[in-house]
Amino acid sequence: MNGTPDWGRVEYTSVRELRGPLAVVDKVEGVGWDEFVLLTPDSGERRHGLVLEVDRGTAVVQVLEDTAGLDPARLRAAFTGSPLRIPVGPGWLGRVCNGRGEPLDAGPPVFGESTVAVGGNPVNPVRREPPAEPVLTGVSTIDALTTLVRGQKLPVFSAAGLPHLELAAQIAAQSTAGGEPFCVVFAAMGVTHADARFVRDALEERSAADELVLLLNTADDPVIERLLTPRIALTVAEQLAFTEGRHVLVVMTDMTSYAEALREVSAARGEIPARRAYPGYLYSDLASLYERCGRIRGLPGSVTVLPVLTMPAGDITHPVPDLTGYITEGQIVLSRQMHAKGVYPPVDALSSLSRLMRKGAGPGRTRDDHLDVAAQILSALARARQVKELADLVGQAALSSTDRCYLDFDEAFARGLVDQGQGELRTLEQTLERAWRVLLTLPRSQLAMLPAEFLDARRVPEGG
Structure with missing residues (x-):
């Protein structure tokens, strides 16, 4: 070990x-x-x-x-x-290891100036700083509508067959902290060998730049190792953040595989099962991982956690997503309907939420118009969904001209803002400009959530 x-x-x-x-x-x-x-x-x-x-x-x-x-x-x-203690320090950067921290890259064991217990230490809530400033992922729908904030825990809810691993790898490859020292700790649990190769290839450039720690627990590795993998990842991240002064993004996928390993150990111990045979302490166990993110007063850096989990049968009330939703600060939900339309990433914007977005976006952080643009897009999407339901009942010919504009808006949103290539990095400026182009498919009378000065600057005509 x-x-x-x-x-x-x-x-x-x-x-x-x-x-x-x-x-x-x-x-x-x-x-x-x-x-x-x-x-x-x-x-x-x-x-x-x-x-x-x-x-x-x-x-x-x-x-x-x-x-x-x-x-x-x-x-x-x-x-x-x-x-169990592991060495910590910048020696982890650029390394590829298994779920127990043993090298898979033909390099020597990872060494550090000190060792730290993988269980971590509880943080005094009084010393916690509120999350602030954005982590920009280069993925338009996330940066524009569910902005990830330094120190936040924001899960991705997916289902079997959806490209959650591709999205997780893209976020890990592209994310930045506005030019400040930044790195990624990627912990994969229960993945296939093909998926492990995909992750290594997708993150090769970030690893070569010594900005990545990669921990891979494959499906044929011991199940019990999965309980250790996220704890090692978070222990490494805490030292890189609070001692080395980096902003660290920890991507953990798939947390459902982790929970199933926990259930297997619980059954072997003969414990009384709770809902869906998971142990009764599933909530506190998940919280012991998710709550290790944040910012600490007087210490540099931050730890931001992006757990990725698959919902069995797409059931958001399943214990793992259900309890994760209680602990974390929002969610990014992937949609089968968007995926069926060929949109990547297939994010359901109306089901997704970043509760701390106002702490990391807007004037002085991203752009003055960011929050207003996001609010207007979500409002228009809600109206577009109502119009689509009405069109299914009465037909498009019976819709008003304004209602038909909302159908055009919905298509423009999916194709013009959400849809992007798996290797496509969009700056925040590019994302918000795309958002404006989507919004301007609607007449000015329907853009009531945007201040007049923003509309005037875009030369949106009155009554148009």
């Missing part, structure tokens, strides 16, 4: 049983929760684990590499006396 020194330790040979990814060790003394464990079979091939619980001298250990091929009678367990 990366960053684990070779302690002098007592080894126990009292492994009672192996149960799926768990090992039960009897007659232990002085062992604590979340303690790191080294397990050594007779073959000498070392495996690693974490203590899940201790009760009257019996420890339940979560084995990161799984327990396949192990014989409990021939297994030695050594408890290290501390939680």
Whole structure:
């Protein structure tokens, strides 16, 4: 395991049983929760684990590499006396590692000047600074309508078959913090080997510039490793942000795979299941990850979290998106209808929301007209949806000329603002200019949310 020194330790040979990814060790003394464990079979091939619980001298250990091929009678367990720690520092930048932080890029192990527990430390709420200033993704529909703010946690809700991984990789490749020191930590959990190759290729340029940390847990890696991957990612990000002074974007995909790994461990432990067989502590577990983002008073940098999750059967009330929505500050929702129209990224703008957008956009942050343009577009989209429903009932011929303008607006919005190439980077200026062109398909009388000075500057005629 990366960053684990070779302690002098007592080894126990009292492994009672192996149960799926768990090992039960009897007659232990002085062992604590979340303690790191080294397990050594007779073959000498070392495996690693974490203590899940201790009760009257019996420890339940979560084995990161799984327990396949192990014989409990021939297994030695050594408890290290501390939680799992990893080295931290800029040495992670430009590296590609597996979900446990071990190199996949043929390089040496990652080294750092110090080591930090992967569980992180709770942040005193009094020391938190409110999120402020934007992280620009280069994706028009996000930058214009659901602006991502430094220190925010903003999830992407998707469904099977939608291009959420492509969108996550594009955001990771293109995002900037307005010229300030910036980097990305990308944690992929349960992805296929083809998807892992896609992510590596898509982020190759950012990695070569030493602006990326890439952690890849593939579908055939141990399920338990998925519980560790986001924690390592956030631990690395916290040091890069609050010690090195960078603004860090942490992309975590797919959080549904993470939750399913948590459910599997819970079932192996014999815990009483809650909704959809997920453990009752799913909310607090997800919060322990998402709440590690933010800005801290007196420290440089920020950690912004973009979790990506697939909703089983597209059900937004499923426990994982449902609880994620409670913890985070908005959501970006991908739509099957937009995807069927051939629009990329297929974002449903009316279902998407960034609750902190006003903290990171507008005068002095992006552009003076940004918030007004976004509000007018969303208002017009809501009206266009009503008009489309009416047209389905009475036919387009029965619509007024104004209503037909809204149908034109809806098409212009999808094709002129939302739709862009997977490798296309749009500046905020380009995005807002496209937004204006879309809005000007409507007559001035329908642009009531835009101040007159903005309309006059665009020479929008009265009554037009």
